[in-house]
Amino acid sequence: AQKITQTQPGMFVQEKEAVTLDCTYDTSDPSYGLFWYKQPSSGEMIFLIYQGSYDQQNATEGRYSLNFQKARKSANLVISASQLGDSAMYFCAMRGANTGTASKLTFGTGTRLQVTL
């Protein structure tokens, strides 16, 4: 079974500061993928960043970077230079590689980020 744990139900960050959203995972699959999604108040799910378990380097996409520590089974999202528009729910998710886990994403419970002036 796969499990994603997001222990921060809510976070505050000041505009222009960096913030780290925590995500730990558990899986028995030797190969897997990790995703972060943003869900603003309007409700849609916006893909942010992907990290493969065998990728040599941490993923980066603009102001988003993924701090992947395989031994610790953590995949924290770092948002640099926060903007007011970053206020949203953020979900960490994973996909396995085996028959039962390759076709679905397992999501965490999310972290609500509020960016303040």
Added chain:
Amino acid sequence: NAGVMQNPRHLVRRRGQEARLRCSPMKGHSHVYWYRQLPEEGLKFMVYLQKENIIDESGMPKERFSAEFPKEGPSILRIQQVVRGDSAAYFCASSPQRQGNYGYTFGSGTRLTVV
């Protein structure tokens, strides 16, 4: 270049009625996934379909819920005899291949309210 299209955006049903949620995948995507999000929770996988085939329905409730992805037309998630506990946001995602590394594109969701 339309993304994943879901309709309706909002759906209100009385207890006992049927709800039909539609999802048109992105152009070129032949794999469709349905997820349910209860209030203040993350998304939970329901079912994975390809054209005319259900590949994985391990997350579907055993009763009242069904899904299809016909050769022509959108994927349909059907909920029969809805109950208050079915109130949730239902998201559809599509990908061009089974293991979508970057290809999980989600629609905007359908918010179902059962009154």
